[in-house]
Amino acid sequence: MDGKKLEYKGEDALKEIEKLTTTAGDVQYGILKEILKRNAETEYLNKYMNGSIDVSQFKSCVPVITYKNIYPYIQRIANGEDSSLITGQPITEILCSSGTSAGEPKLTPSIAEDLDRRTFLYNLIMPIMNQYIPGLDDGKAMYLYFVKAELSTPCGLPFRTVLTSYYKSKHFKCRTRDPFNDFTSPDQAILCNDSNQSMYCQLLAGLVHRHQVMRLGAVFASALLRATSFLERKWAQLCNDIRTGHLDLSIIDPACRSAMMSILSSPNPDLADEIESICSRPSWKGILCHLWPRAxxxxxxxxxxxxxxIPPLEYYSAGKLPLVCTMYASSECYFGVNLKPICDPAEVAFTLLPNMGYFEFLPLGENGALAMDIDEEEAVPNDRLVDLVNVKFGSYYELVVTTFSGLYRYRIGDVLQVTGFHNQAPQFRFICRRNVVLSVDNDKTNEEDLHRSITTAKKLLEPYNALLVEYTSYADTSSVPGHYVLFWEIQMVDSATSIDAKLLQECCVTVEEELDYVYRQCRSQEKTIGPLEIRVVEPGTFEALMDLFISQGGSINQYKTPRCIKSSTALKLLNSHALASFSSPRDPKWVPLNG
Incomplete structure (x- = not known):
């Protein structure tokens, strides 16, 4: 992408969106032609196209793939082989996605100009927002952003998350030239690898500038709630820093200390008293509006x-602040923007921008129920895919991408529904991740991983003549951090034997030990997920659950126990039959990827 394309501002940015979406079909064809032209000589494409750059041959000969198909090539590059295995440009870093494969984060190749594309998309956000809420440049943004410590591949390529890559790039550092990107958080606090020190400093900076803050945010809603919980524990400490003009001694990162001491230039007891008065109220309903009244x-x-x-965020904002989703992106590719950001969260739709990559779609039928149970291993006929401009209103699809950095007809795993069009470009509602049943933070646990983990844990019951009859789960986010809850119905083969609390606690630990790398990292290192809980329910509970679903129109012939509960009525039934609750007494084992 031409570097000049990064500089779209204001009306120019909006005009560029109109131009791209009006000619979406032509733009997509040009993107695919350019990808093939640049990457035709790669080992991967050559295997299917023998050096051809013909679009029709690409569509007929290059297979639709999942991560397991491309992983061997990425692993070879990570180990030192040339980028030309999959792309004509040098791979500059390997991105670590929050998705998982075989218990470890996915490796995603990235080239230098990928940062240009991400920045292009970021630069569209504020011109879009300014149409709905003008004057946002008359103040600051309190955005809580965090990095993760980066590693290196065996050949020395940086191995990090896509957001860490962006925050450490020149594009992010140069944002200060734009008045819409005046953040309360100093870069040194954002780039601090210690999440607790980073959180403390970013909240402190936000409080110091509380009367200038025009908007609040974080990448994920879970991070914003985690910050609110952190603030509940630390507000007195933060007020003391503001009152005295001295940074708490727990902040030992040199760059953070230096940056924050510039912000705490002098004691400000009046500001500290204001914040203390607000935070010491018995109810924190609307706390975000009280602390940042101009937001x-x-x-x-x-x-x-x-x-x-959404409910806890609405509680903390007293329902006065719109919840805005601005863009749709992943480690593999950035996709599009929300052109109507001030809408109900249930109505969020993203317009895919045709210059970000080449997009195809795997039809999942008109019925949304079909979208929830997709076989990742199923071979997809090449001619089954639909181009961007040919999707149908109301239909469900799985997104498939082809990128400059070496992914070809790659199934992203996102299930989308077409809700409309902006010019030629379709607009999509995000439905779910393929096969994901549980998620609290960056974790994504699918049904297979959950079943495997429980199968291992239930073996602990066998010596006690106890059988796990049935199970289900849900992600409890009523408190921060949220945690996984498993409902277990246990049958005792011999009534003379019993099981004690320690055994069920060990079952909790065993399940956690068997869950994937990202889950264990969130639990053990980042503390963004709480201890897993098993709730033992009385005999007959799952029969009652089946009766409930059948009474609501389910078929007795086709009924199978849902492995994750979404229904509040079903959850109420399960909890009403709970006999006891047990939680993991310790963190699961976690070893860094380079450990």
């Missing part, structure tokens, strides 16, 4: 699994 909205991802955090 116009909250920006965070509240779609998909993050929708479970």
């Amino acid at each position: 116009k909205y909250i920006e965070a991802v509240v779609t998909g699994s993050m929708a479970q955090y």
Whole structure:
């Protein structure tokens, strides 16, 4: 992408959106032609196209793939082989996605110009927002952003998350030239690898500038709630810093200390008294509005699994601040923007921008129920895919992408529904991740992983003549951090034997030990997920659950126990039959990828 394309501002940005969406079909064709032209000589494409750059041959010969198909190539590059295995440009870093494969984060190749594309999309956000809420440049944004410590591949390529990559890039550092990107958080606090020190400093900076803050946000809703919980514990400490003009001694990161001491330039007892008066109230309903009275909205991802955090966010904002989702992106590719950001979270739709990559769609039928149970291993006929401009209103699809950095007809795993069109470009509602049943933070636990983990844990019951009859689960986010809850119905083969609390606690630990790398990292290192809980329910509970679903129109012939409970009525039934609750007494084992 031409570097000049990064500089779209204001009306120019809006005109560019109109131009791209009006000619979406032509733009997509040009993107695919350019990808093939640049990457035709790669080992991967050559295997299917013998050096051809013909679009029709690409569609007929290059297969639709999942991560397991491309992983061997990425692993070879990570180990030192040339980028030309999959792309004509040098791979500059390997991105670590929050999705998982075989218990470890996915590896996603990235080239230098990928940062240009991400920045292009970021630069569209404020011109869109300014149409709905003008004057946002007359103040600051309190956005809570965090990095994760980066590693290196065996050949020395940086190995990090896509957001860490962006925050450490020149594009992010140069944002200060734009008045819409005046953040309360100093870069040094955002780039601090210690999440607790980073959180403390970013909240402190936000409080110091409380009367200048025009908007609040974090990448995910879960992070914003975690910050609110952190503030509940630390507000007295933060007030003391403001009152005295001295930073708490727990902040030992040199860059953070230096940056924050510039912000705490002098004691400010009046400001400290204001904050103390607000935070010491018996109810924190509307706390975000009270602490940041000029704030116009909250920006965070509240779609998909993050929708479970909408009620607490509305509580903390007293329902006065719109919850805004601005963009749709992943580690593999950035996709599009929300052109109507001030809408109900349930109505969020993203317009896919045709210059971000080449997009195809795997039809999942008109019925949304079909979208929830997709076989990842099923071979997809090449001619089954639909181009961007040919999707149908109301239909469900799985997104498939082809990128400059070496992914070809790659199934992203996102299930989308077409809700409309902006010019030629379709607009999509995010439905779910393929096969994901549980998620609290960055974790994504699918039904297979959950079943495998419980199968291992239930073996602990066998010596006690106890059988796990049935189980289900849900993600409890009523408190921060949220945690997994498993409902177990246990049958004792011999009534003379019994099981004690320690055994069920060990079952909790065993399940956690068997869950994937990202879950264990969130539990053990980042503390963004609480201890897993098993609630033992009385005999006959799952028969009652089946009766409930049948009474609501389910078929007795086709009924199978849902492995994750979404229905509040079903959850109420399960909890009413709970006999006891047990939680993990310790963190699961976690070893860094380079450990």
